[in-house]
Amino acid sequence: MHRPMKNPHDPDEEEQRRKEYSSLLTGLGYSELQGHCDPAKNESSPPSNYPELILLWQHAEGIVLPDKGKTAEGLRGGVPQESLTLQRSEFSRRLAKFIVAAEIQTTVEYLTKLCRNWDPEPTKDGAVLD
Numbered sequence: 001m002h003r004p005m006k007n008p009h010d011p012d013e014e015e016q017r018r019k020e021y022s023s024l025l026t027g028l029g030y031s032e033l034q035g036h037c038d039p040a041k042n043e044s045s046p047p048s049n050y051p052e053l054i055l056l057w058q059h060a061e062g063i064v065l066p067d068k069g070k071t072a073e074g075l076r077g078g079v080p081q082e083s084l085t086l087q088r089s090e091f092s093r094r095l096a097k098f099i100v101a102a103e104i105q106t107t108v109e110y111l112t113k114l115c116r117n118w119d120p121e122p123t124k125d126g127a128v129l130d
Helices: 011-026 050-061 072-077 081-103 108-116
Strands: none
Touching: 011 050, 050 081, 081 108
């Protein structure tokens, strides 16, 4: 899903990506995302469909920029599997914050500051479930 584009900001390539993302999201068994998976370009501000938000986030992160000839296999070759998992988790976390910030019409920075006020202090024993 997070791969470089041949021509970033090319309308045809972006349309294809939105269709791919829509297909992935609608293929989920059950999801709160189901109602917002239209692959069409979304001109509202902020966009209200997830394929468009994912594409905007990828542009903001520089993920879809050309990779200067490096192959995906070459990039993975010297990276331990744990690092790839951590990177994917971090991408997922940042994408989720981007989408939530867009939905509540604020910035990711403000949302991050707001969330800090609600983060529970870590405990020595971990979480306690009642």
